[in-house]
Amino acid sequence: MRTDEWLADTRTSYDTVAVGYADFVRSALAEQPYLRAGLAVFAELVHAAGDGPGPVADVGCGPGHVTAHLHSLGLDAFGLDLSPAMVDVARRGHPGLRFEVGSMTELPLADSSVAGLVAFWSLIHVPDEVVPTVLGHFRRVLRPGGPLLLGFHVGDGSTLKTQGYGGHPMRVHVHRRRPEQVTDWLRDAGLTVSTELRLDVDQSSQGALLFARRGDSFR
Known part of the structure; x- marks a missing residue:
């Protein structure tokens, strides 16, 4: 599938389910302490890194719940999402924060412009x-x-998701990956991987958090 095809499918799908998806994830962080702990560690790393506080990007922010949580941890967080409807939902739900439309395939941010970056299931x-x-x-x-x-x-x-979040039609492929594969991709991109946290290890639907950082040099 060409890049423009899957991007268009993803944008249209999340435009369609934006309100339903926001309802679906509304209590996600409240119900998952390990995700909150991961975000707290991330916030501590941002505060400790670099030459001072700076903006933090939540890429694929959806309805903005993670962006808002990062803000509550003292970070200057803003959100980017491919879906204009999702960005509208985020702006209505969190009017004091900044949300913009943008694609992670052509990330509309300047070089070395953010103090940290989160991509939570995006x-x-x-x-x-x-x-x-x-x-x-x-x-x-x-x-x-x-x-x-x-x-x-x-x-x-991978699986093709054709319906979700209120029964609305979708067309997105959901890719599941091994942490070692994602770690290899991160290292190849010039990022240093520090920590892996596995979630729900005894359940059929598992997740992982990977912490990495940008080093000062890249071969």
Whole structure:
């Protein structure tokens, strides 16, 4: 599938389900202490890294719940999402924060412009062959030493999601990946991986958090 095809499908799908998806994730962080703990560690890393506080990007922010949580942890967080309807929902739900439309495949941020970056389950629709490009953009926009936090589904293979979040039609592929594969991609992009946290290890639907940072040099 060409890049413009899967991007268009993803944008249209989340435009369609934006309100239903916001309802679905509204209590996600409140109900998942390990996700909150991961975000707290990320916030601590941002505060400790670089030459002072700076903006933090929540890429694939959806309805803005993670962006808002990062803000509550003292970070200057803003959100980017491919879906204009999702950005509208985020702006209505969190009127004091900044949300913009943008694609992680052509990340509309300047080089070395963010103190940290979170991509929470927003890489799951990106095809394998495009992931290295996306991670290259993540490294490019991070300041030297800036932390990166990725959350994703763990497993093998992909499924086509045709309905969700209120029964609305969708057309997105959901990709599950092994942490070691994502780690290899991060290292190839010039990011140093520090920590892996596996979630729901005894359940069929597993997740993982990977912490990485941009080093000062890249071969």
